Amino acid sequence: MYREIKCKNCRKVLFHEMQCKHLFINAHHVPLTRSSDGCATTEQNNLFLNEEYLPDWITIRIETEKWSKGRLNCPYCDSRVGGFDFVSGAKCTCSIYVLPSIHIIKSKVDLMKEY
Numbered sequence: 001m002y003r004e005i006k007c008k009n010c011r012k013v014l015f016h017e018m019q020c021k022h023l024f025i026n027a028h029h030v031p032l033t034r035s036s037d038g039c040a041t042t043e044q045n046n047l048f049l050n051e052e053y054l055p056d057w058i059t060i061r062i063e064t065e066k067w068s069k070g071r072l073n074c075p076y077c078d079s080r081v082g083g084f085d086f087v088s089g090a091k092c093t094c095s096i097y098v099l100p101s102i103h104i105i106k107s108k109v110d111l112m113k114e115y
Contacts, residue, residue: 001032005047005086007108014109015055022053027092027099045107046082050098058084058102072104081108 002024005015015023024032025048032047049058057075062084064070072082082104089098 001114003112003114005104006080006112007074007077007081008110009079010074010110011110012074012076014074014081014104019053019055023050023055024048025050025100028097041067046105047109048101049102049104050100051102054102062102072102079108081105 002015002020003017004013005020006013012109022031027031027048031050046066054062058072060070065084067086069085069087070083071080072084073079074081082101086101091097093101
């Protein structure tokens, strides 16, 4: 699991340790732990977020777009860090599960892992 997640552009913390424990899920909607099983190729590039534990800055952005489709930008520097799509319902690579609607792009953030 992660200690914190920072924007790669401005290096400010987007998610802290307490949020990381409940916020992230895998492509099969299972809480993310060290032993979680999901679709490795889908999860290789994205972190999926649990809709029940969203930080305020993400909730505001989703509500602004009326729970449809859009980008998630860093609340500090406005660079893109992820997105959301409540319209399409894309399936993961195993073709069994529908992907979670909200994701963070791993290449756009710094993942500070637990030791």
